[in-house]
Amino acid sequence: MFYLLDIIGTLAFAMSGALTAMNKKLDPFGVFIIAFVTAVGGGTLRDVMIGRTPVGWMRDLNYVYVIIIGFVLALVFRKKFDRLRTSLFLFDTIGLGVFTLIGLEKGINIGLHPVICVALGTMTACFGGVIRDILCTEIPVIFRREIYATICILGGIIFFVLREFNLENDILYLATSLVIISVRLMAVKFKWYLSPLENK
Template sequence: MFCALKIEGKMSFIDLFDFIGTFFFAMSGTLAATSKRMDWFGAMFIGFVTAVGGGTVRDLLMGVTPVSWIQTMTYTYCILAAVLVALFFRKHVMQWRKTMFLFDTIGIGVFTIIGLEKALNADILPALSVMMGLSTAVVGGVIRDTLCNDIPLIFKKEIYATACLAGAIIFLIMRKLGVPSEINQMVAIGTIITIRLIAIRQNWSFPRFDDTK
């Protein structure tokens, strides 16, 4: 989240991917809520904050208010659709695990690069812009897990923060080299997606700290 969506006029590929990311983040929130036996309101609330949480925190830190998603209905429609799909088809969703995982990965990649570019455009220092990009991608999931009373997954099992970091650094370097923004976005997002897919296939994970040893 969130680039300014241009519903009228041509929609760029990153706008489309932003939607895909928002949709699948909202689904993941809703499914987390139903797995905790919540009702429609819990499912909706957590679906929503999972999708908009990262972009909201980034916007607040940077002082960009009102935050993007309360200035247009677009995100809300997208999220409502995702929540309904998740609720109605949740028994079947398990069969689509691989598809969902792919789209979720696309979302993470897109959110990272959108957040990074927004911060750079607001003259935030490059290293801090990378942090804004990562926040955009991970904070929604952190809030989702906290509201579900779990320790956030990304602090323990997931490798995708590292994939986001790699993609963000590649984006920074290519931007420095003068690569046009659209190409740069595609390459950086592609890198994030590729690393995460390989990591999962190879069952990579980082060593966790164990204070008992």
């Protein structure tokens, strides 16, 4: 079940990467690479920093296949993207929740401090998009608007608070994902965002 959600998130991230790259008029190879790094970039960065190598996608080919499917879907449906916007947004939000949890879990597994685990969760969920934007020479969108990363940090904190109550892992995971997903939906619906800081 959890694995299935991970795959759905990967698919959504790959498609959002492909669509960003097509907007930049990249060639098919460029579009594929951007789709790839958007989907696995955050997890790869996390694995490299904690020394979990070869990194995840090299050990489970399903990620590669799902990204290829996401790339093809983005190509086929690129002119009908407006109608798919809502589904893609939902998938992307699922990805946000699941990827945060995976990052938290990897940190806990190797005994890192909760603060670092929250950082790993946020990195897993958000840094694929950061690498995507850097490769397209844009200032990463999560540094500029929408409280995307802030929601992952919040989700991570709630995870460790709930964990104190000795909940079962399944319930813990479910509750954290639901918080992340629902806060994200509300954030978009009610247009919550962080104001830019200026030093003038």
